[in-house]
Amino acid sequence: MDVPYVDLAAAYRGLKDEIDEAVSRVLASGHYVLGENVSAFEEEFARWVGTAHSVSVGSGTDAIYLTLKALGIGAGDEVITVSHTAVNSALSVSKAGAAPVLVDIDPENYCLDPAQLEAALTDRTRAVMPVHLYGHPCDMDPIIEFAERHGLQVIEDCAQAHGARYKGRSAGTVGAAGCFSFYPTKNLGACGDGGAVTTDDTELAAKIRSLSNCGQGKERYHNIYRGEVSRLDELQAAILRIKLKRLDEATGKRRWVAAFYRERLAESGLILPAEKEWARHVYHLYVVRSKERDRLQQFLAEKSIQTLIHYPVPVHLQPAYAGEAHGPLPETEAAVGEVLSLPCFPEISSAQLEAVASAVALSAGNI
Numbered sequence: 001m002d003v004p005y006v007d008l009a010a011a012y013r014g015l016k017d018e019i020d021e022a023v024s025r026v027l028a029s030g031h032y033v034l035g036e037n038v039s040a041f042e043e044e045f046a047r048w049v050g051t052a053h054s055v056s057v058g059s060g061t062d063a064i065y066l067t068l069k070a071l072g073i074g075a076g077d078e079v080i081t082v083s084h085t086a087v088n089s090a091l092s093v094s095k096a097g098a099a100p101v102l103v104d105i106d107p108e109n110y111c112l113d114p115a116q117l118e119a120a121l122t123d124r125t126r127a128v129m130p131v132h133l134y135g136h137p138c139d140m141d142p143i144i145e146f147a148e149r150h151g152l153q154v155i156e157d158c159a160q161a162h163g164a165r166y167k168g169r170s171a172g173t174v175g176a177a178g179c180f181s182f183y184p185t186k187n188l189g190a191c192g193d194g195g196a197v198t199t200d201d202t203e204l205a206a207k208i209r210s211l212s213n214c215g216q217g218k219e220r221y222h223n224i225y226r227g228e229v230s231r232l233d234e235l236q237a238a239i240l241r242i243k244l245k246r247l248d249e250a251t252g253k254r255r256w257v258a259a260f261y262r263e264r265l266a267e268s269g270l271i272l273p274a275e276k277e278w279a280r281h282v283y284h285l286y287v288v289r290s291k292e293r294d295r296l297q298q299f300l301a302e303k304s305i306q307t308l309i310h311y312p313v314p315v316h317l318q319p320a321y322a323g324e325a326h327g328p329l330p331e332t333e334a335a336v337g338e339v340l341s342l343p344c345f346p347e348i349s350s351a352q353l354e355a356v357a358s359a360v361a362l363s364a365g366n367i
């Protein structure tokens, strides 16, 4: 049996009639940018996350970049974040002109280790950006406490964490702003690029909104900032509104997949993802860990089971970031050689899950 890593076409098929109708309606309306679907989606997404505002933008990378820019963070400033993440986390900081200062992770949840913050602090530090990696929230209380003690902003990278909760609080409601991506493979994915910033800060929301739309003020063709063109379009917003209505159900399916793996892989010898007692994990990725990772991946591929590595090269070892200062990153460097993401998506069938579990069991004496 073929088990793809993810099946976006299956997700579309499940909603085809509704999506096709919504897309046709937008096309027929003649209104393609900043229309009623974008406003409605922003309202619905803010309500779903639990913030006063949500501002849609062109991508998750831009959500972070525009938030930093709106907070006045740029050249000469430092933002503490992790090296074990999608390179986009660092790219957005670089795009703002600031320097990402990369710290190590807690190997139990693959998220920023708050114990590393103190050593990364300099007189240029302006913000901390925890990344809720794989769908598990970061341990936010010590991060917030550190930030308050040093007068720093906290910006949450929520690109993989739609619906994740920290001590009952939704990802995107804890820091000054939550930055989401709607890249197609994300837990809430568009049929193209998109992103959003959630915040309770009315002024910050207004500034990000302006920056994303050329820097325009309240009046058309009157510019207060040198802004960007980074907007969600009506087609994507119409599709996201449909998918948002099913997001809780889809997250439930991801958690069901994780529960299946937890039970069936318990004796596999693999290190399985942990869910801290204060966390609600949304399993954007189901990441196991093995010293035999490469051979396991090869073995599964021979059985037509597709897996991926998130991420094979940490930010500090990317050629693009050569020479950038960072502290010791032993946990990051150990993890990148051992992590493997198993197929985990809401449309996966029981038979496909069985195939993965059997193949992993079979790998035990054979790799």
Ligand SMILES: *Cc1c(COP(=O)(O)O)cnc(C)c1O
Binding pocket: 059, 060, 061, 062, 085, 086, 088, 089, 131, 157, 159, 160, 180, 181, 182, 183, 193, 194, 195
């Ligand atoms: C996907 C992702 C981003 C960037 O989102 P885009 O919409 O692709 O720009 C940022 N951070 C993390 C952790 C991501 O996974």
